[in-house]
Amino acid sequence: xxxxxxxxxRIAAGARDIVRDLSFSVAEGETLALVGESGSGKSxxxxxxxGLLPPGLRHAGGRIALAGQDLSALPPATLRALRGPxxxxxxxxxxxxxxxxxxxxxxxxEGLALHTTLDAAARKRACIAMLExxxxxxxxxxxxxxxxxxxxxxxxxxxLASVMLLRPRLLxxxxxxxxxxxxxxxxxxxxxxxxxxEQGSSILLITHDLGLVSRHADRALVMQSGxxxxxxxxxxxxxxxxxxxxxxxxxxxxxxxxARVIPPAPPLIEARSLSVAYPGRGGWFRRAAPMPAVQSVSxxxxxxxxxxxxxxxxxxxxxxxxxxxxxxxASGGSLLFGGQDVTARSGPALLDxxxxxxxxxxxxxxxxxxxxxxxxxxxxxxxxxxxxxxxxRLARAEAMLAEVGLAGLGDRFPHALSGGQRQRVAIARAxxxxxxxxxxxxxxxxxxxxxxxxxxxxxxxxxxxRGFACLFVTHDLGVxxxxxxxxxxxxxxxxxxxxxxxxxxxxxxxxxxRALLAAxxxxxx
Amino acid sequence: xxLYVLKRLLAAIPTLLLVAASVFFLMRLIPGDPALLIxxxxxxxxxxxxxxxxxxxxxxxxxxxGLWLSQVAxxxxxxxxxxxxxxGPLILDRFGVTAAIVLAAVAIAALVAVPxxxxxxxxxxxxxxxxxxxxxxxxxxxxxxxxxxxxxxxFGLKLGWVPVVGYVTFAEDAWAALGYIALPVATLALVxxxxxxxxxxxxxxxxxxxxxxxxxxxxxxxxxxxxxRHAFPNAFAPTLTLLGLVLxxxxxxxAVIETVFTLPGLGRLLVEAIFARDYPVIQxxxxxxxxxxxxxxxxxxxxxxxxxxxVAAS
Numbered sequence: 001x002x003x004x005x006x007x008x009x010r011i012a013a014g015a016r017d018i019v020r021d022l023s024f025s026v027a028e029g030e031t032l033a034l035v036g037e038s039g040s041g042k043s044x045x046x047x048x049x050x051g052l053l054p055p056g057l058r059h060a061g062g063r064i065a066l067a068g069q070d071l072s073a074l075p076p077a078t079l080r081a082l083r084g085p086x087x088x089x090x091x092x093x094x095x096x097x098x099x100x101x102x103x104x105x106x107x108x109x110e111g112l113a114l115h116t117t118l119d120a121a122a123r124k125r126a127c128i129a130m131l132e133x134x135x136x137x138x139x140x141x142x143x144x145x146x147x148x149x150x151x152x153x154x155x156x157x158x159x160l161a162s163v164m165l166l167r168p169r170l171l172x173x174x175x176x177x178x179x180x181x182x183x184x185x186x187x188x189x190x191x192x193x194x195x196x197x198e199q200g201s202s203i204l205l206i207t208h209d210l211g212l213v214s215r216h217a218d219r220a221l222v223m224q225s226g227x228x229x230x231x232x233x234x235x236x237x238x239x240x241x242x243x244x245x246x247x248x249x250x251x252x253x254x255x256x257x258x259a260r261v262i263p264p265a266p267p268l269i270e271a272r273s274l275s276v277a278y279p280g281r282g283g284w285f286r287r288a289a290p291m292p293a294v295q296s297v298s299x300x301x302x303x304x305x306x307x308x309x310x311x312x313x314x315x316x317x318x319x320x321x322x323x324x325x326x327x328x329x330a331s332g333g334s335l336l337f338g339g340q341d342v343t344a345r346s347g348p349a350l351l352d353x354x355x356x357x358x359x360x361x362x363x364x365x366x367x368x369x370x371x372x373x374x375x376x377x378x379x380x381x382x383x384x385x386x387x388x389x390x391x392x393r394l395a396r397a398e399a400m401l402a403e404v405g406l407a408g409l410g411d412r413f414p415h416a417l418s419g420g421q422r423q424r425v426a427i428a429r430a431x432x433x434x435x436x437x438x439x440x441x442x443x444x445x446x447x448x449x450x451x452x453x454x455x456x457x458x459x460x461x462x463x464x465x466r467g468f469a470c471l472f473v474t475h476d477l478g479v480x481x482x483x484x485x486x487x488x489x490x491x492x493x494x495x496x497x498x499x500x501x502x503x504x505x506x507x508x509x510x511x512x513x514r515a516l517l518a519a520x521x522x523x524x525x
Numbered sequence: 526x527x528l529y530v531l532k533r534l535l536a537a538i539p540t541l542l543l544v545a546a547s548v549f550f551l552m553r554l555i556p557g558d559p560a561l562l563i564x565x566x567x568x569x570x571x572x573x574x575x576x577x578x579x580x581x582x583x584x585x586x587x588x589x590x591g592l593w594l595s596q597v598a599x600x601x602x603x604x605x606x607x608x609x610x611x612x613g614p615l616i617l618d619r620f621g622v623t624a625a626i627v628l629a630a631v632a633i634a635a636l637v638a639v640p641x642x643x644x645x646x647x648x649x650x651x652x653x654x655x656x657x658x659x660x661x662x663x664x665x666x667x668x669x670x671x672x673x674x675x676x677x678x679x680f681g682l683k684l685g686w687v688p689v690v691g692y693v694t695f696a697e698d699a700w701a702a703l704g705y706i707a708l709p710v711a712t713l714a715l716v717x718x719x720x721x722x723x724x725x726x727x728x729x730x731x732x733x734x735x736x737x738x739x740x741x742x743x744x745x746x747x748x749x750x751x752x753x754r755h756a757f758p759n760a761f762a763p764t765l766t767l768l769g770l771v772l773x774x775x776x777x778x779x780a781v782i783e784t785v786f787t788l789p790g791l792g793r794l795l796v797e798a799i800f801a802r803d804y805p806v807i808q809x810x811x812x813x814x815x816x817x818x819x820x821x822x823x824x825x826x827x828x829x830x831x832x833x834x835x836v837a838a839s
Contacts, residue, residue, distance in 0.1 A: 047739075050743055052739050052742050052743060054734070054739075055649065055734075077747075080745040080746075080747060081745060082745070083742065083743050083744060083745035084743070084744045084745040085745075087743075088743060088744070089739070089740070089743040091736040091739065091740060092736075093736055096735045096736045096737060097735075097736035097737050097739075097740050098737055098740070099737040099740075099741070099755050099758075099759065100737075100759065100833065100834070100835055101758035101759050101762075101832060101833060101834060102754070102755070102758070110741075110744060110746065110754075111744040111745065111746075114744065114745050114746060115745060146834040146835070148834070148835045159740070162740075162744075163743075163744075166744070
């Protein structure tokens with residue numbers, strides 16, 4: 001018999017249905033992946049199963065049964081008794097899914113106190129054993145720590161420990177690793193599968209990442225706009241998708257483009273032994289020891305070349321990207337642009353450098369001024385140097401918008417655009433002055449697979465057409481396959497490997513690169 | 526911890542100096558001569574000049590300021606020009622009245638408004654929530670002097686439950702004192718309840734949306750525990766900051782309420798001193814108010830890590 005049985009599920013937001021007539025089941029010990037992009041209703045489905053729909057969403061019909069028990073018919077107290085030991089949930093965002101005001105020991109023990117008869121000492125022993133199991137060192141002392149004292153990956157392990165402590169029969173994992181970097185992602189997922197296998201738990205895995213599905217799921221259910229479009233065993237489904245939407249998702253997986261030959265030329269921008277340090281925490285009478293983020297890195301980028309800067313969180317890649325635009329001050333070394341030292345430039349000379357360089361940020365929600373119209377956002381970089389008539393600026397902005405596929409949307413405000421459209425605006429803003437050098441800082445990481453595919457294609461086409469040099473900062477090796485000519489791998493603030501794309505991806509020389517490659521999930525089978 | 530408190534108090538010294546200087550010089554920019562005011566109709570140019578010399582007002586301003594500062598540094602706030610009383614004890618005496626009312630009112634307001642605001646947020650959009658928000662808006666919109674007068678009219682004059690004019694200290698007669706401060710406390714508490722309900726509700730709504738609340742529920746934690754153990758500490762932190770600002774403001778004197786209820790509080794002392802150009806009293810009170818403000822905010826900052834461990838004091 002199936003552990004979880006969902007039949008004819010309908011979830012409504014006001015008068016609109018966001019999930020319609022959805023039926024699926026999860027067998028004992030099975031992992032079912034609910035796959036889909038933002039707005040497909042997969043997260044709402046997960047929340048509906050555990051009975052925790054966010055305000056505004058309503059379970060409007062259909063049956064959800066756990067081990068034959070209809071959940072919607074249960075009184076709240078009985079349902080609460082099921083939450084925890086019956087079904088547990090791991091959330092996406094490790095930064096907000098643990099209570100910041102409570103020690104992690106108290107948070108872990110809370111479930112045990114509610115659902116078991118263990119005394120305080122036994123609860124503590126169980127927590128320590130579980131923390132040890134998920135790889136937290138010195139668990140006894142760490143029980144007294146607060147969530148903010150842990151990294152994102154650690155928090156997600158603690159979250160997992162807290163949920164698995166109750167040995168849930170069904171584990172609902174809602175994009176459990178989306179917020180983590182590639183290496184951590186692989187570790188946390190492997191751990192989750194291991195624990196589930198040990199305890200015989202079934203997993204309902206919510207994800208947009210087909211790579212994860214192929215590696216970790218037994219079966220997959222593809223959702224589009226609130227409906228199931230295709231369901232079946234994971235490997236055959238991905239190998240031979242039948243539905244058009246599944247095919248589009250599979251087609252959006254990164255594919256390696258042909259290698260290009262970049263004509264030899266002197267470097268456009270060059271970091272020489274560049275170091276960046278953040279001010280450390282000091283006291284009143286004690287000078288702060290600076291925290292090095294980038295340590296004596298040398299990197300040159302040639303005109304027209306796309307360099308991918310790869311590394312995990314905390315590797316210093318974003319810091320280096322910003323330092324190469326002088327958005328962060330260097331604490332050592334020098335920066336050359338067009339052969340001239342710009343490390344200490346100021347005033348009009350610095351302005352020249354600034355005008356030749358642009359950046360596209362990761363998060364299109366916070367990188368656009370919500371009070372400006374899209375057309376004005378794109379026209380703004382043209383204000384300097386002064387002299388261009390406002391009408392000309394706007395005309396050029398409109399032309400740029402048309403080029404990125406947003407013709408006729410110049411009147412909109414950013415909030416009236418989708419995430420992908422916003423990122424197109426950000427790209428238009430960066431390219432409108434024809435920069436010589438663009439830093440793209442995780443520019444597609446926040447986007448859905450099919451949208452990401454389109455934005456990468458846009459960036460690549462624009463790069464080929466305009467010929468700017470580009471430093472693409474990313475933790476996603478898929479992006480590297482698509483767009484990079486050369487790959488630079490960073491770890492602990494230093495470059496550990498560097499070379500042409502195909503060489504680095506196919507014959508990685510450094511252990512860290514190999515680990516990154518092994519952890520980056522692709523379709524298997 | 527002790528070191529942190531010491532550092533904070535030392536850091537307050539420049540603030541206090543700035544307050545002292547601006548009060549001292551601003552007061553002397555206001556037209557009006559204390560000597561002339563004291564002597565009244567009987568003033569002759571000679572008697573005014575004599576009195577000014579006796580009060581030290583004939584010296585240059587920087588010299589007066591320096592003399593006053595060295596006096597303050599030695600712990601002496603001087604004597605009131607009008608009554609001849611020592612300013613320090615006078616302030617403490619009057620502050621006792623204000624503090625009793627403000628602390629009682631803010632405590633009551635917090636005890637009523639924080640749970641009410643949290644419950645309203647928990648059942649956002651329900652009738653209870655709408656009622657709480659409407660009440661808060663109503664209370665916020667009523668001027669405190671009008672509310673005070675109406676309460677006086679109803680409970681003092683019509684019903685005769687409490688005395689209308691006067692004040693006795695708790696030391697003299699605790700029961701009677703309670704009667705005298707009941708209405709001012711109620712007035713002040715009602716106004717502050719309006720502010721605090723809105724704050725508590727808004728921050729609870731923020732917190733209830735977060736994943737760790739869903740996580741707690743997904744563990745099977747009952748709702749009362751979700752609110753008490755998971756939502757409250759996180760939602761209360763911003764309210765605590767607001768409480769500190771409110772307390773600091775009110776402890777510096779609630780002149781309007783003290784005037785309505787004829788209470789000998791700090792606010793009225795200041796207002797009377799300003800009218801009488803009683804420089805030592807004005808300067809002393811202002812300095813004291815600044816000190817109270819610094820103190821209250823220090824206490825808030827020390828309490829804050831209890832609710833939000835991310836902000837450690839040291």
